[in-house]
Amino acid sequence: MDSQWIPRGLQRTSFPRFLAWILPWAGLLAWGLFGAALCLIEGLNQTNMDNRFAFGLWIYLDLTIIAFGAGAFFTGFLLYLLRREALRPVINSAVVLGLICYSGAIIVLMVDVGQPLRAWFTFWHPNTHSMLTEVTFCLTCYLTVLLIEYVPVLLKNRQFRRIPKMLVFEFELHKLMPILAGVGAFLSFFHQGSLGGLYGVMQGRPFAFREAIGIWPTTFFLFILSAMAAGPSFLIVTTRLVESLTKKRLVDDRALRTLGRISGFMLAGYLALKAIDTLVWINATSPGAGFPAYEYYERASFGTWILFLEIGVFGVLPALLLLSRHTREHRGWLLTAAGLVLSGIALNRFVLTIQTLALPTLTFDPFLSYVPSWQEVATFTAVVAYGVLLYSLSYRYLPLFPQERELAQS
Amino acid sequence: MPLTRRDILRFAGAATAGIVFSPLPWKMLDDVAIWTQTGPWIPKVPRGPISHVPSICSVCPAGCPVTARCVAGVPSSLRAASGSGQPLCPIGLTGHHLAYHPLRVAGPCLVEHRGEKVLTTSLSLDEALRRLPSVDGDRSVMIVDQRPGRAISDRYRAFVRQHPGSFYAVPDDDASMRTVGYDLERAHTILAVSTPLLDGWTTPARTARLIERRSKNDGLRILAADAARSRTATLADRWMPIRPGSEAALLVALLHLAHAHRQPDMTPSMRAIIERTTPERVAAAIGVTPVQLRHVYEKLTERGPSLVVVGGDGSNSVDAETDRLAFQLNRALGAASNGAIRQRPAIPVSEGLRERDLAVATPLSSVPDASVALVIIDGDEGTCHLSWESIVRTLHPGASIVVSLSPVLTALASHADLIIPSPAPFESFGEATGDGTDIACRYGVSRPLHPRRPGSVDPELVLGHLSGQVIEHEAALRDKVAGIWASRRGQIRTPDGSTTNLTSVEGAGSLWTALSEGAVWTLEGAPASASVRALESDASATDRLAARLSELAAGGATSTIAVVPTTWAPVTSCSRLSPLMTKLYQESGLRPTSEVAAVAPATAHACGVEDGAVAELRAGEQSSKVKVRVSDSLAPGMVQLSAGPDPVGFRSPEPPAVANALPRGRAAELRKS
Amino acid sequence: MPARYGMVIDLDRCTGCGNCTVACAVENNIPPGPPGVTDRTGITWMRVYEADNGEGFPETQSAFVPVMCMQCEEHTPCVSVCPQNAVEVDPETGIVGQIPERCLGCRYCMAACPYHARYFNWWDPKWPEGMEKTLNPDVSPRMRGVAEKCNFCHGRLHTAREKAAAAGNAAIDPADYVPACVESCPTQAIVFGDLNDPASEVAKLSRDERAFRFLSRLGTEPKVSYLSSRAWVRSLADRVLARDQKEEARG
Amino acid sequence: MNRFRVLFPLAGLLVGLTAGWVLFPALLYRTEEQPLQFSHAVHTDTGGMACADCHSFDADGRFVGIPTTAQCASCHADVMGETENEKRFVEEYVKTNREVPWKVYARQPDNAYFPHAAHVTRGGIACERCHGPHGTMNTLRPYQVNRITGYSRDIWGSSIGRVGMEPWEGMKMDDCVRCHRETERARACLDCHK
């Protein structure tokens, strides 16, 4: 039915089966869009956020998926600028994933802000001292870059290739990819950092506040490193996921191992810095602001276990697994380690968004909890469904994995 | 030449470019942003000339001086009149909202109570008046006046006097306790027994003066005896936690220490009770030690004048017996002789009427059952004491009709058959007759500030329809003022704080002018004589007291918990609050809503409920869903409920809070639901 | 010299009556909470908290703490985080101003505020029918989806300035500029004025030995101070103090 | 044939430009008539009155704006002249004690705070600086209102591109800021916003 659109030589499931896969996701997307529309039309009272929990599920989601989407810039950077050719098999997938993560984050942000129609004020009257300004500028620019990077992938579609202009444009654009990869890396470096800085600069929230190095708090650098660790791991996990869903081999092990090694290396660096940062924070920054650090962990649901889990099980363990050649070359361990890395980064973002806001500052203020409303969950689901749909369509109609044909034949 | 797709694309592209190079997209961007700032869904502020109108607040009888800031003739805020030194309460600060209350009754209407729902059918004024039965020998009328002392009150009394068998009924409190005022300003030691002395029990001005004296360390000592660490307990110098419902026992024990049983005018049975109620015998029942009781008594006698106030939850009383005990204790402490308690004088009657031609007020509970055919409830919006049960009891089983004059749909008005709404506060001339705890009586007049909403009817018109003698509302007030002027007693206090003796006011006309510009007439009472008739104990009361004390000594059922209803006093003078009160109730939790039940951590644990959980509170037949709030301020074994009008129930005339129906100290069960 | 408006609140005088909260709402056109509003979604620029000493019954002691925007002077947390300059510190008054018309509703400032003194308009502003006629003409109602907070009744400063300007004066009469909460406080627990004027009562009180500021170790230099003669109340200022106080009480 | 093809983009450009520059402003604004016609000229010239005689300040220095009917009635309690508008004014408004629902050309939104006292009394700025020759007009020009924002067209200025405007035209924030920048006054947002 749609065979004219499927890249030649690639095996794709029949259209009805594809439809059967797509439809539930489309349903979820529709439900999610309904939830989001409620938030836009009725207002944010539809959410369970409140004055204390000014940020909720959505910001957490944004922080997490943007960290996961870091694979796009980091892989592009390594491939086009550092010439790590081993990563070529995953670059297209990385771009699509990056696009999904970033566009998803921006869609959610537009629902999250109270006045989306005024969002352009940030550009017109920017407060350049705000980390959010940096985030907004970089995210917008980088999303543009990702869209442009996606164009060559899109134009590889069989039907588009029949149009001479598009074919030639794709070819020429592809040649300029190193420039875009460079710009993307530059932008990502800043916004990944600014997302961390978002919390690190909050002088009034000693749980999140960190000392500054130059003009940036330490979380700025920690976020960059952790995103660089998360991005490759996300590629490993998604690739393996797609492989298991399609029952096909799409990327050779070498590429994934390279990704794993890079992720492990970044994670190790991140952990070392985070350990130092945490010690400084516990012993100097936080008590200096009038907050004994141990009090943060006296709440029933947020004990020190969360810190140990983040650094130990989700940090040191995957770092060792990824850095050791033996475990890295084992497919199961590699996938486990990548999964742990992602859990760790997700937990880190959770701690920084949710725990920061749950902890009271005033001595007579209670510790609060927050459970997202269905509208929030729906919007979240919409983004996931959108991502799955975009990826499924891209996978079906675009040659996402250059090695696929070869691996299928071998 | 055929039109190709390329041509169309080129055309569209160029057109887009043309639009980009025009103001359209850019101005649209700007205008849409402005639309989000000034769109039609954002209320617009009023514009127009601004004026400052001096007046008084007539929402409750206290009559605090205010300055209304009006924009284009509509008040935008009520502020305490500068120079008066008399601050307002939150109810007064929002008094100008009441005219726009969502439950405002638009005009005369018939009321139907269908289950939980209240249906109103509007009808014309003529039709409404026609539905009032004529009052003759057979049919008696009861006029329930919840704001006695006003100009219309005099007219009501005159009407009732002319129609034997009819009643001019007032709430029981107004008939008894409220005749005695407390000179808090002169007292040096005050014992507040289950009384929110510093939390709205009296006027904000008097509370403020107590706080001021305390912070200046002028020797004022405030003792609080309360089951909970209430606001008053927190702010007091000393707090004695007592068991809920043991107020009477505490007072009797103090009377014992004061050797009151040796007083000659004591009835023998009372004397016997006091004599046998030694601190040792009742201390455990009260929940304190005998030493503590003696200590409190020492403090009371250490530095006079001393006062014991038992105000209950709000300005209403705990119960009649406790009131009487407090009166006797005060007397024993010498408050009657040194003037710390005084009998508040009555406000002179309107010109043209004579006191002897007016009916005497009957306490509502003294109106016989099934005796009246027509009930007119006035001042309903200004109080929340009366329960529908206390009214329905008096209705003649045959054809009877209940008419409410309330401008808003109150809990009581929703039970009436007919509502002929009077003007809302500040829509017409209003009156303030003085705070029930004060030693002085007052009279003040508030000016109309709002444009009057069509459909409201002056009570004078309704009464005039019955009596055949119609008088204008303003004229009735002028008569009242003339009556006051004619008494030649008391003084007037202008908003700037200066006082003038009434004798130097030239005439009734200039008194009216002064009052309508915010001045208040006051007349201080004489020291309460030994016998305030209403507060004398009679035999049945003594029996009830004896029974209660023995019940208390027995300890009651220990497995249950006691309900302690509390009310924030100012709201008892206003059955419908400004919608803005959500700030205090829902939006800050500063005051608990009626659905909140506060318990001590130990009690919560024992009942298996958690903070914030929804639980079922059962007291006798009554059962209600409550939200549990765990508080360290409460003694274990009690549950504190907010009574009074539901402050946030401004959206629908829902039934009143559970706590309203529960007597103090009532045993209850709290269960997880 | 520019003014530095500040407040001193005497916690020993505060009875928790709520006048300030209500007067503030009336003055600043804060709408009544819609159905379903809670203490976490409502708007109370001035909010009275009840603080206790953490002991059980009957040793509990409590104090009422009115909390509003503390108008932080240094590193003002909400100002630096706002992406589009919707918040700023007025150098002439020291007042931290929030412009709802510029606000995007990102709520970053609310997360950043250590005093939880910023509020979000979760709902459209709605007054019961007709009640919008009683709005204060000096303050514009805010729209849904923006943050707002106390600005020391800036509308009253406008009025005072206008009065001064009409009389040809540059400086306002301090008596003309009194925020609604200060004006309405029955026990006069709140003192307002120019901290830069050493003769003003507020400047004197802020140097009182009973004076303290909440979370002053954050280094944001709040311009609202509190007074209390009770040590445990003063120790509420921050958690290190509270811990020390608790240890002192025990040992 | 190629020549003909070139016309397509040109025509598109023309259509786009016309839509943006001509059609858009025509659609954006709605024209409304004032409830009554009023001649400022008659009052200022013939009557010899000054602006402040009617557009005055109250005791607190607040600018009252358009005079109330009561103020007008102090002269126009009865018909003084011969115009139809005056007659209507007296009969429909003065006699019934209603306010005239004037449409205010310079009306700023609720969130803007403009103290006339600071600008006129203290600043000495002439009325004409911002209101132009309004006071010498014989008629009230039609009032144009922006359909999206509800603003009077005077806020933006008569030119949709904001080019070639008279010095008094335009009352957007940019216009305020321009002058305030030059004189280094009122830097805080709250100085002019409420």
Added chain:
Amino acid sequence: MLPWVYEFQWNAFHITFLLIFFTVAVVVATTVVRAIVRSNRRLAREGHARVSWHSAFEELPASTRVCRHQMSGEVRQRTCVNEFACADCPEHQRYLASGQSPSSSRPLSFTPAVTVSGIQLPTDRYYDRGHTWARIEPDGTFSVGVDELGRRLLGPVESVELPPIGTKVATHAPAIRITTKHGLAMLRSPIDGEVTYACAEGDRWKMKVKMDPQSSVAHLLRGPEIGPWLTRELERLQMTLSDQKVGFSLADGGVPVESMPDAAPKKDWEAVWGEMFLEA
């Protein structure tokens, strides 16, 4: 954002920030514009076919890109990096220079046809890797056709669409569209040139091309290369078909059926054709 918009701050931080933003915006915009300009220029210069082949070649699996010299056994392993443009390939020149390379042979009509697994390919012509051939005619033009394996891959032809006389055809660019009941196949032109004769009637067709003077047949397979190539192509076909999980296989020595699509009608034959005919 812009100096004349209020709240523009004249401090180093603000200006640096915005400068970086504008730089990024300019770089991104110029990159896109550059790509557009360059692609337009390229399209004008080289034509679509070359570019198309250029990018298509990169996507061919390594097994398809095997060098002709590997197939002939001259080198053990070599993957073409030169888009099969042997004329421009220095390696190819080196092998030709050695004089031993089968690539230097010319088509001869008298040698027997090469037969592999029952498929006969005459040696009197040049073969394109997309299973078209070019044979020089006495008039100097080349006749173009599809080889035996191609014919069997296509099965019964329903219609043929040839480029009209006078059109330019290019090496590696699809020139002939063949429709069967199993779909549409695009056959490559083996040489660059101009169509001088084109005649299609039903399933029979004939086409002649006059080769461009500057072009050559260096990239086409000939003589001793044909056998190894055909063997390899059968392997490749096997792989393509097995990849497609087809019901039948080409066992060693077996004879492919006359019409493969009819033997396995459920297959995605368009994909197989694309693979085997090297559709760009």
